[in-house]
Amino acid sequence: MNNRQKIIDTALxxxxxxxxxAVGTNRIAQKLGISPGNLYYHFKNKQDIIRAIFEMxxxxxxxxxxxxxxxxxxxxxxxxxLGSMRVVWKYRxxxxxxxxxxxxxxxxxxxxxxxxxxxxxxxxxxxxxLIQAGQMNQPEHQWELDSLTLNTWIVATxxxxxxxxxxxxxxxxQADFERGVLHVxxxxxxxxxxxxxxxFLRFYLAAQPD
Amino acid sequence: MNNRQKIIDTALxxxxxxxxxAVGTNRIAQKLGISPGNLYYHFKNKQDIIRAIFEMxxxxxxxxxxxxxxxxxxxxxxxxxLGSMRVVWKYRxxxxxxxxxxxxxxxxxxxxxxxxxxxxxxxxxxxxxLIQAGQMNQPEHQWELDSLTLNTWIVATxxxxxxxxxxxxxxxxQADFERGVLHVxxxxxxxxxxxxxxxFLRFYLAAQPD
Numbered sequence: 472m473n474n475r476q477k478i479i480d481t482a483l484x485x486x487x488x489x490x491x492x493a494v495g496t497n498r499i500a501q502k503l504g505i506s507p508g509n510l511y512y513h514f515k516n517k518q519d520i521i522r523a524i525f526e527m528x529x530x531x532x533x534x535x536x537x538x539x540x541x542x543x544x545x546x547x548x549x550x551x552x553l554g555s556m557r558v559v560w561k562y563r564x565x566x567x568x569x570x571x572x573x574x575x576x577x578x579x580x581x582x583x584x585x586x587x588x589x590x591x592x593x594x595x596x597x598x599x600x601l602i603q604a605g606q607m608n609q610p611e612h613q614w615e616l617d618s619l620t621l622n623t624w625i626v627a628t629x630x631x632x633x634x635x636x637x638x639x640x641x642x643x644x645q646a647d648f649e650r651g652v653l654h655v656x657x658x659x660x661x662x663x664x665x666x667x668x669x670x671f672l673r674f675y676l677a678a679q680p681d
Numbered sequence: 682m683n684n685r686q687k688i689i690d691t692a693l694x695x696x697x698x699x700x701x702x703a704v705g706t707n708r709i710a711q712k713l714g715i716s717p718g719n720l721y722y723h724f725k726n727k728q729d730i731i732r733a734i735f736e737m738x739x740x741x742x743x744x745x746x747x748x749x750x751x752x753x754x755x756x757x758x759x760x761x762x763l764g765s766m767r768v769v770w771k772y773r774x775x776x777x778x779x780x781x782x783x784x785x786x787x788x789x790x791x792x793x794x795x796x797x798x799x800x801x802x803x804x805x806x807x808x809x810x811l812i813q814a815g816q817m818n819q820p821e822h823q824w825e826l827d828s829l830t831l832n833t834w835i836v837a838t839x840x841x842x843x844x845x846x847x848x849x850x851x852x853x854x855q856a857d858f859e860r861g862v863l864h865v866x867x868x869x870x871x872x873x874x875x876x877x878x879x880x881f882l883r884f885y886l887a888a889q890p891d
Contacts, residue, residue: 490784568780570845570846571700615870619867636783636794653824657828660825661871661872
């Protein structure tokens with residue numbers, strides 16, 4: 472692995488553990504056992520590292536979002552949702568400190584908003600396809616579908632943050648994290664036909680013994 | 682107003698404008714035109730000021746939550762929801778930076794979790810009362826009601842944060858903010874009888890011309 476990528480990975484690890492505000496470039500260089508000069512050869516400052524991490528977030532999210540599952544099964548759409556929530560988990564410092572990070576860097580804000588617009592429109596496309604396939608009931612008004620889509624985004628991106636307010640990082644288990652899928656799915660639940668609701672529950676309970 | 686309260690109010694104003702991490706005690710004293718020594722006479726450090734602000738959050742939230750509206754009308758339950766969202770708006774720095782603030786102060790975390798437990802159980806009590814009164818359909822499973830309640834909390838407390846990631850503070854209008862009530866209400870919408878859904882829409886559209 473090249474030094475540039477090692478700096479990014481170490482920064483990500485420290486940011487996730489302590490928050491981006493509490494970690495400076497010196498601490499990143501020290502943890503990695505390189506000189507500050509070596510770090511500055513690759514990155515101008517901390518903001519520059521955060522932008523490089525954002526590029527990884529964008530690439531990971533694009534990979535998850537690259538195609539709506541064509542079979543529309545409960546398994547496939549749950550895996551899709553879990554994939555996007557895992558990206559939030561991997562880069563949780565970013566979502567935890569979102570307001571300050573975007574406030575400090577207008578260009579990062581622009582890139583983030585573009586990614587969010589893409590994620591939200593992909594979710595909307597999935598819901599529309601489920602409706603067309605008779606796998607989801609059409610909400611009465613368009614704004615209900617808009618609101619459902621936006622709420623899906625708010626709950627999915629804030630679930631990790633919710634866990635972080637209850638527990639320290641080391642206490643958040645894989646089971647706690649994956650329970651978030653149930654919470655996000657429950658937003659759509661009332662719009663699902665009875666058969667699909669039962670499919671989801673059977674699938675979910677088989678995966679989660681508690 | 683005494684100096685202690687003036688310090689708290691100035692800190693709140695600066696924290697909301699710039700984030701708690703970016704504002705130190707010297708800046709608060711300077712803005713207020715008092716000496717750092719005068720500030721330290723009232724507060725040990727910034728964390729001490731944040732705890733004092735949290736006491737105000739807790740008191741404001743307790744005031745909103747003190748009774749579930751007895752008439753259960755759309756107007757009363759929307760006002761109730763709007764009241765709690767206004768508390769989040771008033772102290773938005775706290776909710777924006779929640780993970781770091783609670784990470785830095787375990788006692789504050791304990792107090793916050795107690796407030797959250799109270800808010801969530803009050804919301805659950807409201808839903809149960811609506812179900813008993815035939816104003817809301819009973820979800821099939823208890824976990825759906827648990828999940829609806831938790832999602833209500835997640836969306837209501839993150840709506841301001843959502844706006845702050847899209848726009849700077851000065852660009853967030855009252856209308857943007859109050860649109861959040863529609864998003865939170867839309868979580869409950871699919872569980873409402875048709876008549877109540879129409880009541881809410883009529884009420885909401887009358888209040889929001891766009």
